[in-house]
Structure formats: structure tokens, C-alpha cells
Amino acid sequence: MAKMIFGGVEENVVTREEYPLAKALETLKDETIAVIGYGVQGPGQSLNLRDNGFNVIVGQRKDSKSWDKAVADGWVPGENLFDIEEACQKATIIEYLLSDAGQISVWPTVKKHLTAGKALYFSHGFGITYKERTGIVPPADVDVILVAPKGSGTSLRRMFLQGRGLNSSYAIFQDATGRAWDRVIALGIGVGSGYLFETTFKREVYSDLTGERGTLMGAIQGIFAAQYEVLRKNGHTPSEAFNETVEELSQSLMPLIAENGMDWMYANCSTTAQRGALDWWKKFRDATMPVFEDLYNEVACGNEAQRSIDTNSQPDYRQKLEEELREMRETEMWQAGAVVRKLRPENN
Numbered sequence: 001m002a003k004m005i006f007g008g009v010e011e012n013v014v015t016r017e018e019y020p021l022a023k024a025l026e027t028l029k030d031e032t033i034a035v036i037g038y039g040v041q042g043p044g045q046s047l048n049l050r051d052n053g054f055n056v057i058v059g060q061r062k063d064s065k066s067w068d069k070a071v072a073d074g075w076v077p078g079e080n081l082f083d084i085e086e087a088c089q090k091a092t093i094i095e096y097l098l099s100d101a102g103q104i105s106v107w108p109t110v111k112k113h114l115t116a117g118k119a120l121y122f123s124h125g126f127g128i129t130y131k132e133r134t135g136i137v138p139p140a141d142v143d144v145i146l147v148a149p150k151g152s153g154t155s156l157r158r159m160f161l162q163g164r165g166l167n168s169s170y171a172i173f174q175d176a177t178g179r180a181w182d183r184v185i186a187l188g189i190g191v192g193s194g195y196l197f198e199t200t201f202k203r204e205v206y207s208d209l210t211g212e213r214g215t216l217m218g219a220i221q222g223i224f225a226a227q228y229e230v231l232r233k234n235g236h237t238p239s240e241a242f243n244e245t246v247e248e249l250s251q252s253l254m255p256l257i258a259e260n261g262m263d264w265m266y267a268n269c270s271t272t273a274q275r276g277a278l279d280w281w282k283k284f285r286d287a288t289m290p291v292f293e294d295l296y297n298e299v300a301c302g303n304e305a306q307r308s309i310d311t312n313s314q315p316d317y318r319q320k321l322e323e324e325l326r327e328m329r330e331t332e333m334w335q336a337g338a339v340v341r342k343l344r345p346e347n348n
Contacts, residue, residue: 012198014185016165024186025053034059034091036084036110037098038066041123043073044153045095048160048192056080059087088113093183095121101312103127104134111139119143119183125205128173130305144174145184147191148204156192165194173201209299214292228333238336245333247340
């Protein structure tokens with residue numbers, strides 16, 4: 001484990017060079033890893049583990065779309081694809097990758113198979129951090145660990161197939177066996193992490209919920225919508241408004257930021273763009289800071305968690321979700337976006 005300096009702060013980081021795949025395989029050579037759930041993170045993590053040579057099985061509800069997706073991905077019923085309870089029984093490490101609401105409902109089934117010495121693995125700190133609300137309280141004689149890839153399961157898998165890695169955080173909530181650190185790092189390498197940085201379950205969920213509601217999804221959609229609407233109200237066409245709001249950012253500028261940082265991207269834009277961006281970014285920071293502070297406080301006090309539990313546990317959740325997504329999809333901005341994407345050179 002290396003000490004790295006980020007912005008003047010020392011952090012614990014583990015790289016693939018320090019903990020190579022061969023070492024990870026040796027660490028987990030006697031383990032059976034059951035990936036429970038085949039929704040957002042399950043496919044990417046399980047397929048990467050399988051391709052890396054680990055002994056991995058999948059647990060999923062039979063007669064579900066996710067079961068059918070697992071079969072389509074090459075998992076074989078009765079061989080390495082089982083119902084949730086049987087997979088938990090066979091496993092020494094249970095990767096609990098159901099949705100937060102799903103984890104609450106399935107917890108009684110999983111808990112009874114957490115016998116001494118097993119490990120319970122999460123990719124989100126929600127269930128443990130808000131245990132008073134979720135009821136997820138693991139037995140004292142199992143390891144409780146976390147690897148949280150900083151991106152979707154789709155991105156994790158795509159980058160793995162490209163020979164790249166998606167950075168992940170890792171945490172140990174409970175070390176019952178004395179092997180929790182090796183287990184969590186080996187799993188982090190196995191699922192395809194670029195490097196692993198240390199956190200806690202609490203810090204992971206606080207940062208994750210803030211990020212999802214903030215710059216990763218909620219805030220960016222809000223800013224997109226505001227700029228697009230202002231341009232349209234002032235006579236700009238849908239194509240022009242979308243290209244200036246979304247397309248140029250996602251296709252041109254964000255890759256430059258990812259490669260070299262924001263300052264480098266500024267330095268490689270026109271002097272007019274530089275001047276305007278430097279003059280305006282602090283105004284946006286100051287305007288949004290109160291919103292982010294309010295958001296973080298709502299996460300920290302548990303209100304956001306409770307809203308998620310209450311809403312996502314409703315029987316008509318999927319129906320209402322699709323309606324909200326349809327409403328977004330059918331806005332003029334994203335209808336324009338669908339046309340713009342079709343016109344990209346790679347699609348012609």
C-alpha cells in the first residue's frame with residue numbers, strides 16, 4: 001500500500017503494480033465468490049472476475065429479466081448461475097450487489113447463510129451506514145468489506161475489455177478473520193479497478209449520494225436544461241442550443257479535461273473562451289454552493305436515504321420511474337440530442 005499526495009493530503013492507495021492480478025488470484029484461490037444481483041454492477045463485476053480467472057458464480061431470481069440477461073452473458077444455470085439462496089449457501093464471499101431497496105428485502109435470506117469466516121462485500125455503503133433504517137446488521141464473525149467502482153457497471157466492463165481500469169474506493173467495516181484487507185484488495189483488482197483508494201462505508205455513501213445528485217447527474221442535467229432553455233428563448237435553434245450545451249462538452253472538452261485537467265483545457269481554448277470561463281466560473285460556484293451544502297446536509301442526516309428507501313420500495317416504483325425518464329427523454333433538448341447522435345460520423 002502506497003502513500004500518495006492528493007492536493008496536499010496523504011492517502012492510502014493500492015495500484016495494480018503493488019498488488020498484481022497473480023497475487024489476487026493466489027489470495028482468493030480457495031474462495032467461491034457469489035455475485036448477488038445482475039442489474040447495475042453485477043454484470044460488469046462478475047464478468048470481469050470470471051475473465052480474470054476467479055471462481056465466481058451468480059445468484060439471481062429465476063424467471064426474471066436479469067436471469068435471462070445472465071444466461072445471455074454465458075452464465076449456465078446449475079453450473080455457475082443459481083437462485084439467490086443457493087448461491088449464498090455455496091459462497092465464501094457474497095458480493096451483495098442488489099439495489100439498496102432490494103438488499104433490504106432479500107437481507108433475511110442472505111443473513112442466514114453468513115456463517116463464520118465468510119465475507120460480505122458491498123459496492124455501496126448505503127445498507128451498512130443507514131443500518132437503523134435498512135436493518136442490515138451483519139453477524140460479528142464475518143468480514144464486511146467494500147469496493148466501489150467510480151462509475152457504472154457498464155463503464156467498468158467496457159474499460160476492462162479495452163485493457164483499462166476504472167478507479168475504485170475500498171473500505172473495511174469489519175475484519176473478523178484477519179484477512180479482510182487482502183480479500184478486499186484482491187477483489188478490487190479482480191473486478192477491474194485501475195487503482196484503489198481507501199475510504200469508509202460512511203464516507204463512500206455520503207460522497208456517492210452527493211455526487212449522483214450533484215455534478216454526476218442531477219446538477220449537470222439541471223445546468224444543461226437551464227442553458228438550453230435560455231438559448232432557445234433567445235432564438236437559437238434546437239441543434240445549435242444542444243451542440244453548445246451538451247455535444248461540445250461531452251465530445252470535445254470532457255476528454256481534454258480527463259486527459260490533462262481543467263487548466264490545460266482552458267489553455268488550449270481560444271483567448272475569448274479562456275477569459276469568459278475565468279470570469280464566470282466563480283459566479284457559478286457561489287450560486288450553487290448553498291445548494292450543494294443543503295444536499296450534503298440532507299445526505300448526512302439520512303433524509304435522502306429515507307426518501308430512496310420509501311420511494312424505491314413501492315410496488316409501482318418501476319412504472320413511475322419510467323414515466324419520469326420518459327418525460328426527460330421527450331423534452332426538446334434530448335429529442336434534439338437523439339438526432340445529433342445519429343449524425344455523428346461514426347454512425348454514418
